[in-house]
Amino acid sequence: MVSIRSDWNKCFKIDPRKFEGYLLIAAAAFCYGASAALGKAVFNGSQWVRGAGIDPLILSQTRSTFALLVLVPILLTARGPEVLKASRRTLLMCLAMGVLGVCGANFFYYYAIAKSTVATAITVQYTAPVWVYAYSVMARGQRATWLRSAAVLLAFLGCGLVALTGPESQFRTSTIGILAALGAALSYSFYNVIGADLLARSSRWIVLFYTLLAATVFWLVVNPPWRVVAQHYSGREWLFLFGFAMVSMLIPFALYLGGLRLLDPTSAIVTSCLEPVFASLLAASFVGERLSSWQILGIALVLSQSVVIQLPQQDH
Numbered sequence: 001m002v003s004i005r006s007d008w009n010k011c012f013k014i015d016p017r018k019f020e021g022y023l024l025i026a027a028a029a030f031c032y033g034a035s036a037a038l039g040k041a042v043f044n045g046s047q048w049v050r051g052a053g054i055d056p057l058i059l060s061q062t063r064s065t066f067a068l069l070v071l072v073p074i075l076l077t078a079r080g081p082e083v084l085k086a087s088r089r090t091l092l093m094c095l096a097m098g099v100l101g102v103c104g105a106n107f108f109y110y111y112a113i114a115k116s117t118v119a120t121a122i123t124v125q126y127t128a129p130v131w132v133y134a135y136s137v138m139a140r141g142q143r144a145t146w147l148r149s150a151a152v153l154l155a156f157l158g159c160g161l162v163a164l165t166g167p168e169s170q171f172r173t174s175t176i177g178i179l180a181a182l183g184a185a186l187s188y189s190f191y192n193v194i195g196a197d198l199l200a201r202s203s204r205w206i207v208l209f210y211t212l213l214a215a216t217v218f219w220l221v222v223n224p225p226w227r228v229v230a231q232h233y234s235g236r237e238w239l240f241l242f243g244f245a246m247v248s249m250l251i252p253f254a255l256y257l258g259g260l261r262l263l264d265p266t267s268a269i270v271t272s273c274l275e276p277v278f279a280s281l282l283a284a285s286f287v288g289e290r291l292s293s294w295q296i297l298g299i300a301l302v303l304s305q306s307v308v309i310q311l312p313q314q315d316h
Helices: 002-013 016-043 056-079 088-115 118-125 128-139 146-164 175-201 204-222 225-229 235-260 265-271 274-287 293-308
Strands: none
Touching: 016 235, 016 265, 016 274, 056 088, 056 204, 056 225, 056 235, 088 118, 088 175, 088 204, 118 146, 118 175, 128 146, 128 175, 128 265, 146 265, 146 293, 175 204, 175 235, 175 265, 204 235, 235 265, 274 293
16 A cells, blocks of 8 residues: 555656656647547548548558658758668668558558448557557566556556447447457557667667658558559649648657657557547547547546556566
8 A cells, every 4th residue: 555655656756758758649649639530520521622532541651651751851951861871670670660560550450440440440459558568568578567557458448438439439340350450459569669679779760761661662562653643633632631641640650759769668559548539539629529428438547547657667
């Protein structure tokens, strides 16, 4: 009992670097949540763009491509060509992170939605904190504590309530849909674990650039440029895709990597569970969706885990 009370008292003495990490991850989660609400507004029939005509594959592809095209001149102007120097090991790890992590998470998530529902995809995808925590404990020797275990559990339960109890939410079981959502969870977990390793040896700008480069090249192979041009998107649609890439990829990815270099993978991925919370709150505010009492409870659980995961761990 004394130990528990001591942990809570230490909450207000959190390491400033870690607190900065939590804020960066939370800011990234807000951007991801905002992009989800924006995407939903468009695909629900916004008059501004022909949302239903934008293929989810192209949406994923242009996120990486436009983000890379904007990042390159910024990096070269601000830091010079030397900022892109990287070892072979770093390049290979960025390749794996870009293809298996970023592209894998995007592809499996959208495929899960196509084969099941958004609620199903989100709920299964956000088992990712469980996988990262289990990996950290079993493979890396991280000590399992009641605080971290509680944070992971609250994150999972909260995301489930937010995704499954809304007025328009439904959980439809489909073997292929569940497997795809699980693939998204594992890809997202891999992205966090390998990202933390990369950031321990390289700057976040190197990781950001080469990960986006790997993702962009991968999508160009899967879906060549002439197929994208053949969609005959309007100027407004291209403008939407560009803006969406900034809000849903470049800005939050840079913020997330900034936070991940200050935190361990478990803390980062648990804090990222704020994304569906922000998405639901923004959808309720601007898209006209109502929040159920169960969703409000889920939001409270996710917010509580954001506090719990910050509590300092005692060493024994």
